[in-house]
Structures are given as structure tokens and as C-alpha cells.
Amino acid sequence: AAGVIQSPRHLIKEKRETATLKCYPIPRHDTVYWYQQGPGQDPQFLISFYEKMQSDKGSIPDRFSAQQFSDYHSELNMSSLELGDSALYFCASSFGGGPKNEQFFGPGTRLTVL
């Protein structure tokens, strides 16, 4: 079965650079969630989209922005990167944004900021 696809899987950037992470949800899934997992930390919710509209916002820095496109894929744009942004970034998708709808997680993008 098709799963959530994230690209790139690994990304190395310098401080103050910009990064773009992409997420392709499972076909027919209309909801995307982004989570950030720092080293040795639990995943923290960043932002979510339902039917291409932002549905919820968590602890996402102002330097980050995200959107969901007409084909339901999503991109997380990160500017002025800081060392503390080094983390594993997960995307999850679901059919419908309700709490009963299971979120399926992608393998993550590991971002390293030098």
C-alpha cells in the first residue's frame, strides 16, 4: 500500500540558509500534519492543513511557513535556519481532520544545521 512520502530524507544546511521539506500524503488523504522531533525529544506538533486550508497551528516559529497545494502535497519552508532547528521532521496524513482519523506517518526528513 502507498505510504506517506517525504523528501528529501536527509538535508544538511548552514546557519541562516533556507530549507524546503516536502510531504506527499497517501492518495485520497486530505489532511496533513507536520511534527518536529528534536534529538532525544518527543514529536512536537507544528502545523496542519485540511483541504488546503490551515486547520491548526502549534509551536511553529515565525521563520517557518507551510502550505498545502491543490494536489494535497505540503511543503514546509524554513528560513534563517538556526542550529536548534536540527531535528527529524515528520509529516503525517489522514483522511479527514477529525480526532478519530488515524494519522499515517512518513519516514521523516532529518535536517542538520551546521
Place this chain on the structure above:
Amino acid sequence: AQSVTQLDSQVPVFEEAPVELRCNYSSSVSVYLFWYVQYPNQGLQLLLKYLSGSTLVKGINGFEAEFNKSQTSFHLRKPSVHISDTAEYFCAVRGIAGGTSYGKLTFGQGTILTVHP
């Protein structure tokens, strides 16, 4: 708002022994409860979930969990573990009421289960 506390950061056990990973939560609204497993360098995989009904839920790989509303707990158990169960386990909650807690997952800090031969 919700919060999740996993009481043990690391749990070492021997193969074929039983194991319990503890999870407590707090929330101002009703919640659904989940356990996820994360193998090294992989994403999160759903083990089991409690939405309603029987408080004892069974999941994949022989795991089960019991929801205790009065103690706000959702402990994960397995009667006999295997080497392949070595992984990190996350307890998570989702708010049921509307509003900003609608869909996102709030995770605990994780418990690293290490199964020794």
C-alpha cells in the same frame, strides 16, 4: 490543552519476559489515546488506539493497553517480548472536543524498550 507523561524513559527486559510501559495523561477535554512505536531511523507506526468502548484494546505485535479513566492512565503491556520489540514507544492523545486541539497529537517523552537475549 493536553499533556502526556511516560513514567519510564528506559525499560530493559529479557526476552520472553512480560513488560509494561506506563503512560498518564491530563486534559481539559475528553481524549482519544494512542501508542506508537518508532524503530531506529524510521517513522512512527501505530500500535493501538482507544476511541471508545472496551477499555482493554489490543493492537499489533501482541501488544495491548488498558484505559483507566479514573487514573487517567493508558499503560501498554505485552506478556512476552521478543528481541524485535526493541524500539522507542510513544504514548499520545488527541482532544475530542472542537477547537485547536481537534486533530493534532500530543506525545509523551517516549520510553526506550530494550529487549536482551
